[in-house]
Amino acid sequence: MKLNTDLRLIKGEETYSRILLSAIEIISESGISGITASKLSLVSNVSKSNIFHHFKSTSEIPKAVLDMIIRELMKPIGGPNANSLDDYLNSLGYSIVNISDEYKKIYKSFFSFYHESMFNETYQKILGEYLNASKADMTKQIKRYSSKSLTDQEANTISTLILTTLDGIGLHFLMKGDKNEYLKVWKLQVEFICNSIK
Structure with missing residues (x-):
């Protein structure tokens, strides 16, 4: 039975x-x-x-879908074991751009919720919680992999820069679809971040 x-x-x-x-x-x-x-x-x-x-x-x-998408998007932020901050940050860029056509549907849906959250308090609350959780996880990883000792505030500021940049790159990539161009853009961003905290 x-x-x-x-x-x-x-x-x-x-x-x-x-x-x-x-x-x-x-x-x-x-x-x-x-x-x-x-x-x-x-x-x-x-x-x-x-x-x-x-x-x-x-x-x-839709709320159940958004919960599912957020669980998926949180995975690379927790990150596989990386050798350095450079490796960790590059893996985040690849998780946005180096994706299959099927996976693009997840990002397109995510940005649909992003747009709707400007008018829908429920989505706004869920995405706000996602942003806070993402920043908290990313801040831990940045402090873990950085060769320089960073304060929580410094690591949090870097996390904010990374998340907003990834969102922008992801959105433009979905519209234009030039993977190589946006990987180059992300590489420049990673170099800037790593050099700024040496």
Whole structure:
């Protein structure tokens, strides 16, 4: 009996993830307002009744999508083990630009939420919490990898510079798509940061 229950839970989790991934695809193509039960059912190949088994209404789906995107975007900030601050910062740039077409959908959706957060307090609050968590994690990593002893304030200022620059590069990359150009831009930024704290 427990095995059957476990399998149902796994299947339910897979369906839930499929709904959210399909919602990301829709948002990346037509924005948050593009999410409807009919379109989501078509893209995910999940029946409307099953969608509403997981969500009371389609209005709940964008927040769940944003939570999923944020968990994904936080991964590179925690960072794999790097040899230096230079290595760590370069890995952040690659995580924004050196990505597959499928992964671009995550960033397109993220920027859709960014835009909507100017008018929607719920998204604004979630993204504000994401920014604070990102800065806290990044500040720890910068202090960890820097060859110079930095104060929390100095590392926090560098984190703010990095996050705002990455957002700008990510947005322009999605519009223009010239990976090599933006990797060069990021390399210059990394050199500037590393030289400024030597």
